[in-house]
Amino acid sequence: MRRPALLLALAGLALLAAMAAADAGDSDLSSLLASEPDDDLRGAAREVARRERRADREARRADRAEAKQQAREAKATKCKKGSWGIIIQKPIQNKVLPAERPAPWPLCGLGKCNLSVAIDMHVQPQDGIRIEVIHKPLTGITAEMMEWWFSGNIEGTMVDPRDNKTYTRYLIWHPTDHIHEITKKPSKTPGSVIGAVREITEFIGAQRATPYTSADRNCEWNAEHYANDELEVAALDRTGLSLQLKIGYKNKPMRMRHSWSDSPDGTGLLLNSTLNVGFTGDRPIVARINRRYCRRAFGGDNQEKSAELWANHCLEEFANLKNFLPDLFKAEAGKP
Ligand SMILES: *[C@@H]1O[C@H](CO)[C@@H](O)[C@H](O)[C@H]1NC(C)=O
Numbered sequence: 593m594r595r596p597a598l599l600l601a602l603a604g605l606a607l608l609a610a611m612a613a614a615d616a617g618d619s620d621l622s623s624l625l626a627s628e629p630d631d632d633l634r635g636a637a638r639e640v641a642r643r644e645r646r647a648d649r650e651a652r653r654a655d656r657a658e659a660k661q662q663a664r665e666a667k668a669t670k671c672k673k674g675s676w677g678i679i680i681q682k683p684i685q686n687k688v689l690p691a692e693r694p695a696p697w698p699l700c701g702l703g704k705c706n707l708s709v710a711i712d713m714h715v716q717p718q719d720g721i722r723i724e725v726i727h728k729p730l731t732g733i734t735a736e737m738m739e740w741w742f743s744g745n746i747e748g749t750m751v752d753p754r755d756n757k758t759y760t761r762y763l764i765w766h767p768t769d770h771i772h773e774i775t776k777k778p779s780k781t782p783g784s785v786i787g788a789v790r791e792i793t794e795f796i797g798a799q800r801a802t803p804y805t806s807a808d809r810n811c812e813w814n815a816e817h818y819a820n821d822e823l824e825v826a827a828l829d830r831t832g833l834s835l836q837l838k839i840g841y842k843n844k845p846m847r848m849r850h851s852w853s854d855s856p857d858g859t860g861l862l863l864n865s866t867l868n869v870g871f872t873g874d875r876p877i878v879a880r881i882n883r884r885y886c887r888r889a890f891g892g893d894n895q896e897k898s899a900e901l902w903a904n905h906c907l908e909e910f911a912n913l914k915n916f917l918p919d920l921f922k923a924e925a926g927k928p
Pocket residue numbers: 706707708709710
């Protein structure tokens with residue numbers, strides 16, 4: 593081998609070894625942790641590592657349970673195994689899926705029609721995921737209705753005028769993706785939702801044509817992207833809603849903001865939604881945590897796909913509001 597070729601080969605080997613080391617374990621994370629002066633980031637890094645271990649344990653446990661079930665059921669060969677544990681989201685048990693779902697609203701999903709004025713996606717492993725969605729104006733919806741809806745009126749049930757059956761409001765809001773939403777911890781301020789913690793469980797752009805119910809075995813849906821975590825209400829008023837992941841540190845790895853206002857010409861609500869996934873800061877440890885965290889933020893193993901599904905889900909759920917919110921608001925808040 594001539595000398596330049598040999599050097600190139602050696603450099604290639606060194607690069608491979610470095611990549612393997614970065615992938616293989618926590619040794620570089622440990623040294624970053626040891627030298628990181630920021631307590632908050634150190635705490636956050638440990639929390640992510642802890643959750644990652646838990647997710648892996650849950651994934652193995654679920655795989656074992658699934659293997660047993662497959663052995664029991666002859667037709668189980670048709671059921672493909674998907675991803676189970678994901679770092680921040682808790683696994684979903686199929687008993688929390690609804691037994692029955694309302695009919696889907698006429699949908700306008702990706703490729704069918706266009707619900708957005710613009711979508712801006714920034715997906716970088718080290719910086720995290722940032723998605724900005726500018727919705728087309730929401731006809732018939734007002735800023736006052738939005739504040740009312742998010743101030744606790746999402747919860748409880750309502751009659752679906754299409755079949756006169758009672759469902760949870762959360763299911764009516766997005767009949768194919770939503771699973772459940774409950775207040776885990778109310779706000780400390782009576783009459784307010786600021787600081788309240790909500791458990792939100794939903795698929796993000798479920799891909800199957802027939803929506804999932806509790807009759808489906810886990811392996812039918814466990815490859816879908818999903819969210820199942822606790823979000824704290826950071827702000828809610830006539831101008832918008834902010835939610836953030838409740839993990840106990842100042843540096844929150846998931847932040848969501850919906851900003852709205854009544855359009856001056858009365859065409860409908862103007863709405864922008866922003867999702868940020870990943871810790872902030874320019875220390876090396878931030879990139880190191882984000883690379884692991886964001887890749888598996890909503891399941892799957894593909895951040896671009898997660899971002900695209902999230903944008904589409906977000907457009908759909910807000911577009912669905914026109915189908916029931918104006919009437920519900922009129923009936924319950926007594927306003928036109
Ligand atoms: C969706 O519509 C907006 C505004 O009408 C337009 O600017 C945008 O390019 C469209 N997007 C797609 C994917 O068609």
